[in-house]
Amino acid sequence: MKLGRFEPPSAAQTVLCLVCGVVVAGADNAATVATLGPFDARFVVRALGIGLLLLVVFLIGERLMKAPGKTRRVDTFPVLERYRSLPFAGRLLVPSAVMLACWTPVIVIMYPGTIWYDTGDQIAQWYGIEAYGQPAGSISSHHPLLDTIVFGSLARLGDALAGDYRSALAVYAVVQCVVMCVELTGVCLYVARVGREGAAHMAAVALFAFFTLFPALVIFMMSIVKDSLHLLFLVPWLVLFAETARTRLEALHSPRFAVGFVALSVLTALTTMTGLYVTILSLCCLPLTRAGRADRLRALAVASVTALITMMVFPAAVRSAFDVEYEDQNQLLVVPMQMTARYALDHPGDVTDTERAAIDRVNHVPFEDMAFRYHPYLADPVIQYSLRDPSGVGEYLRAWAVMGLRHPDSYANAFAALESGWFSLQRTPMNVTDRGIRLDELRGIAGQAAANRIRFQIADAISPAFARMTRYHANNANSASRSRAYALWGFWQSTPVLRVLTLTALWTFLLPAFLLFRLLRPPYGRMLARCALPAAYAAPLVWSLLSLLANAISVPLKPTASRYMLWALVVVPFMLALCASERSESTCQMKGNSR
Numbered sequence: 319m320k321l322g323r324f325e326p327p328s329a330a331q332t333v334l335c336l337v338c339g340v341v342v343a344g345a346d347n348a349a350t351v352a353t354l355g356p357f358d359a360r361f362v363v364r365a366l367g368i369g370l371l372l373l374v375v376f377l378i379g380e381r382l383m384k385a386p387g388k389t390r391r392v393d394t395f396p397v398l399e400r401y402r403s404l405p406f407a408g409r410l411l412v413p414s415a416v417m418l419a420c421w422t423p424v425i426v427i428m429y430p431g432t433i434w435y436d437t438g439d440q441i442a443q444w445y446g447i448e449a450y451g452q453p454a455g456s457i458s459s460h461h462p463l464l465d466t467i468v469f470g471s472l473a474r475l476g477d478a479l480a481g482d483y484r485s486a487l488a489v490y491a492v493v494q495c496v497v498m499c500v501e502l503t504g505v506c507l508y509v510a511r512v513g514r515e516g517a518a519h520m521a522a523v524a525l526f527a528f529f530t531l532f533p534a535l536v537i538f539m540m541s542i543v544k545d546s547l548h549l550l551f552l553v554p555w556l557v558l559f560a561e562t563a564r565t566r567l568e569a570l571h572s573p574r575f576a577v578g579f580v581a582l583s584v585l586t587a588l589t590t591m592t593g594l595y596v597t598i599l600s601l602c603c604l605p606l607t608r609a610g611r612a613d614r615l616r617a618l619a620v621a622s623v624t625a626l627i628t629m630m631v632f633p634a635a636v637r638s639a640f641d642v643e644y645e646d647q648n649q650l651l652v653v654p655m656q657m658t659a660r661y662a663l664d665h666p667g668d669v670t671d672t673e674r675a676a677i678d679r680v681n682h683v684p685f686e687d688m689a690f691r692y693h694p695y696l697a698d699p700v701i702q703y704s705l706r707d708p709s710g711v712g713e714y715l716r717a718w719a720v721m722g723l724r725h726p727d728s729y730a731n732a733f734a735a736l737e738s739g740w741f742s743l744q745r746t747p748m749n750v751t752d753r754g755i756r757l758d759e760l761r762g763i764a765g766q767a768a769a770n771r772i773r774f775q776i777a778d779a780i781s782p783a784f785a786r787m788t789r790y791h792a793n794n795a796n797s798a799s800r801s802r803a804y805a806l807w808g809f810w811q812s813t814p815v816l817r818v819l820t821l822t823a824l825w826t827f828l829l830p831a832f833l834l835f836r837l838l839r840p841p842y843g844r845m846l847a848r849c850a851l852p853a854a855y856a857a858p859l860v861w862s863l864l865s866l867l868a869n870a871i872s873v874p875l876k877p878t879a880s881r882y883m884l885w886a887l888v889v890v891p892f893m894l895a896l897c898a899s900e901r902s903e904s905t906c907q908m909k910g911n912s913r
Contacts, residue, residue: 324377330838335376338831339369342823345741348734349873350767351760352694372828376835383836383898385517413526414503421495421536427802428540430484431491434775434881436461437469437543438784441483444470449783450703452643459644460703463636464588465544483787487542494550495539501553502529505892508557512564513899521895528891532819533806537774538884545881548589553888555582555597556858560896562604563854567613576620583624588632591649592865596858598625603857648705652697652870653733654718655681659700660732662688663757665725673717679710691754694735695746697870699754739872739879740826740863745770749875771811771820772884775877776803822874825886829894830863836897855896859889 327335343365344354355361401409433441439449440461448454457466469487476486503526510522529535539546558579562569570576587597601621605614636642658677661669662685669685678684682702683691691699705711722729739745744767746760777800811820818824833856862885866872871879 324381325839327373327377328838328840331376331835332373334831334835334838335373336366336369338372338828339365339367341741341827342368342743344734345738345823346744346767348731348738349695349742349745349770350764351746352735352755352757353731354734372831376832379832380836380839410500410503410507413506414500417499417503417526417530418496420530421499424533424536424803424806425492425495425540427799427806428537428776429492429799430488432541432543432775433487433778433780433784434541434543435779435781435784435878438779438781440466440469440544441473442781442783442787444473445787447783447786449781450643450645453641456641456643459642462544462589462591462593463640463642464585464632465547465590467636468547469542491540491542494546495536497550498535498539498553501550502526502535502888505529505553505557505888506895508560509892509895509899512561513896518899521899525891525895529888532887533810534772534774534820534884534887537776537803537807538881538887541775543775543881544590545884548586548593549885549888551582551585551589552593552885555579555586556889556892558582559600559604559858560855560892562617563607566607567604567609567617570613570616570620576616580620580623580627583620584627584632587624587628592862592868594628596861596865598628599861600857604854607854645704647708647711648701648703651680651705651711651714652701653736653868654715655701656697656736656870657722657729657732658685658718659683659688659692660694660735661721661725661728662686663692664728664731668724669721673721676710676713676717679707680705680714682706693751693754694732694757694760695739695755695871695873695875696751697736698751701870737867737869737872739770739822739874740866740883741823742770742873743821743823744768745873751875769811769817770822770873771817772822772880773874773877774807774880776800776807822880822883825890826863826866826883829890830859833859833890833893833897856893859893862886862889 343361346364347361348354401412404412443449443452443457443466446455450458450460452458457463472486472490473483476483479486506522506526506529509525510518512518513521539549558569558575561575562579570579583597583601587594598621601617601624604617604621607614607617609617666689674685681700682704683700688700693699747763747766747768748755748760777797807820810816821828866882869879869882872882874880
């Protein structure tokens with residue numbers, strides 16, 4: 319492919335790349351020594367080097383996206399002609415079968431599917447076993463209730479039909495992969511349909527090849543965990559969301575489309591905690607689209623109905639049917655409490671008795687123990703599954719704010735270390751999770767920093783509650799077979815070029831930054847502003863990225879950190895494909911189907 323001449327970057331694009339260089343350099347420090355600095359000459363050189371490298375790579379990527387796609391006559395390829403003559407179901411199922419065939423070897427070696435730590439707790443609760451401190455026989459709201467109902471019901475079904483809880487879950491894992499193949503193929507067909515002739519088909523083929531060949535997706539979909547169930551609903555929801563934005567809300571004129579959109583919105587929101595906020599906040603962006611008043615009211619109705627069902631109707635229904643133990647606000651205090659722990663490490667004597675009392679009233683770990691238990695990359699050692707006294711949250715937050723004004727550097731370093739995994743290319747080689755880590759330990763091994771790569775749970779992770787289900791462990795997975803899945807992922811992590819795709823920050827920071835880079839190219843940004851596309855198309859991606867910043871772990875000391883971002887392996891390529899195949903300004907109205 320001939321790239322032709324490169325357009326010089328705009329000032330805004332250059333600044334963006336330099337800022338990205340600073341962010342990555344700071345995140346690398348935070349992910350290896352738990353401190354943003356020192357901001358010395360070495361830091362400046364590294365940040366500048368990363369920024370300039372990103373500028374070059376982004377310019378190449380931009381030029382590739384602008385390269386005109388070749389429009390070929392259908393009769394040139396008889397196979398293609400026959401494929402395009404198929405009804406929609408055939409055009410969907412044939413590529414889906416190809417993708418499934420490529421996924422099958424991984425499905426076989428991972429069968430009967432991976433049970434994650436959290437999933438084991440959810441299943442154990444369904445069998446009346448206590449987890450998270452709630453009374454035996456009740457269900458904790460620590461994880462989404464819909465997921466607990468689904469996984470617990472499947473386990474009971476397997477027990478009833480085959481005498482083994484794992485049998486139904488194994489079938490579910492395979493079905494999950496089959497459905498995902500169909501959904502991902504649907505995403506590719508959508509890109510081919512709505513983009514400009516030639517470029518759209520190239521983007522769709524590239525997207526299909528990625529979904530088919532990159533093993534991360536099939537490895538994850540053979541996992542029995544709330545995030546993989548969430549992805550089953552997120553993928554079709556993204557397509558409906560994009561179509562609603564593309565048609566400037568006119569798609570909502572169809573009652574069938576609107577009902578389906580609401581149903582998928584509800585299911586997407588109910589399957590992860592962050593999914594609830596991402597879905598509703600994204601839907602709230604749709605009424606901001608430049609459209610008629612009636613259309614914006616329809617979009618507002620979709621958001622309102624989704625919020626009503628997910629936040630009021632469903633919780634009330636579940637509460638009436640099951641014994642649900644609702645959690646306090648501990649999840650909202652993960653980041654603030656981590657900052658308090660770093661403050662206790664850096665400034666143990668600079669705290670008043672009132673502030674200490676406010677902290678000790680709310681948290682099970684007292685202020686005096688926080689320095690010892692502080693783990694820069696994991697909040698679990700300093701905040702538990704519940705609060706000591708939830709009524710003291712307001713008093714604690716006031717003390718937290720005052721302490722932060724005294725020493726904002728401690729708060730900045732605490733936040734940067736905890737969330738550095740989303741931005742860094744390197745990370746500490748330590749994988750300790752059962753104790754605090756001293757900063758001098760990190761500095762002593764900083765020279766052995768490892769690449770910050772996606773990490774998978776492939777072997778089962780048995781929680782203490784799940785381990786009590788002794789009679790249900792008869793059908794454990796073949797560890798030798800699972801080792802081949804680890805070897806496959808290890809191959810991708812170690813192979814030049816391919817290993818770039820295994821970097822966490824590529825999906826959570828660098829590629830989203832490239833999308834922003836495209837928007838900053840004049841007159842591209844102004845053209846999209848007139849079309850009202852950025853706010854609508856990008857809303858799910860933006861809110862999903864922001865939701866990462868509230869997590870208790872980002873550096874993959876354990877696979878949980880990577881699990882939080884695996885949605886990006888679908889959302890980001892989808893956004894890139896739409897961007898690469900977008901129509902020109904002359905066809906920017908995008909109302910209805912232009913083909």
